[in-house]
Amino acid sequence: MCLAIPARVVRLLDDDKALIDVGGVHNEISLGLVEDVAVGDYVIVHVGYAIARLDADEADRTLALFAQMVNEHEGSSGEIH
């Protein structure tokens, strides 16, 4: 299922692209569908495109939710679908 893990923008690149960080993994994405993204912002990414910019509060709450889910599944064989 389409989990919305916030990705932090690490660097702005040419051609409306950016380098993002998700849990230490870096990826290049397009910023063509969102406006006014700056380094340090959090975005939601789908298939190589940022589709939403999150405010800091929303990003914090979402990251906390995912951290909670991971903790609850740690040590179990449960899979997060």
Add this chain to the structure above:
Amino acid sequence: MNEALQALPLLFSICGVAQASAGMAACEQAQGIAATAAERARRSLLVAAESVQEHAGRLLLDWPGLFIDASPRIEELAVLRRSVVALRRALGGGIWQATAGGVPPDMDLGVASDQLSEIDAVLAHGIFAMSADHWLQIRDGAALREWYRRATTVAARTLRAVEDCGLAELGRSSVGVLPRITPGAFSAVLDADTADGFTARPVWNGRACETGPLARQGRRSLVAELQRRQGNGLMTRLVARLTELASLPRRMRRCLQVMHGGTGRRPVRGSGASATQSGTGLVETARGWLVHRVNLRGGIVERYRIVAPTEWNFHPDGALVHALLALPVTGAQELRRRVAMLVVALDPCVAHEVIVEPAPAEDL
């Protein structure tokens, strides 16, 4: 329970409105709350707008490179997405701002109507080369062919390429579509001991089924004719998706009319429904049926189950696998392209990557 409802749109990225709407419906049923017709229309409109965004997104981003060797239409999609965001804002910000039993925020239906017109304009210019309503008047294969031989949008050129490359029946299989299932029938399955297996690999009457545009649009004369002639192959699937996209503006207008005529937007508590402590929410998303099942105990969520449309379509015995099994053997590069076409035609809700590996020598 309210925490669970607020978490849904944060957890799910591309169908957050549909997820929130299904969750809201399930929780309301569990509490014996019945939303008013106007509130139901508001939610349906928001879900339909999200579906427009999803269908148009795949069409404008994925189809150009895959089918006609062209660049993604990012700017057109960005304009459309801005209108969908403005529409959502005009309708109170989304499903998640109304808690079960609460009052939706203030709305501006005039602005919403303007944004629907903007969405119409983008679809007309960028996809259908005419209004979506007008495109829906294409009712047979000959008229469709005339359209895609003449129009120059990505959608038309894609169908032309599919025909010219002899790919119309690509991926044709005998996998049937998911019938319309009542919430009650889903409830029984999702409360059973076997429900965990069902949410991961759902079947109905023992068979994997397809959900999504082809299942929903199969009764329209154009899609039915293509299906008779070419089965559920690539052309039929793509046309079913276009047909669904074309039908959504009209659905959104109808919802807005209901909202204009609606009185009392407050969802009504205890309106004849009983608080069963369990509820099921069904929502038609761009990719197919989305089902949420909640079981409450004393206002606390005891169990929450979700069946996503991708689990049906990408089931190990489902539509994609059977489409792949029917693929003719080609070179690795062409095979990779054809697999990607079939995946995009079914539209998973996650990113995908196609890897072609030669079979071990003993299997050859």
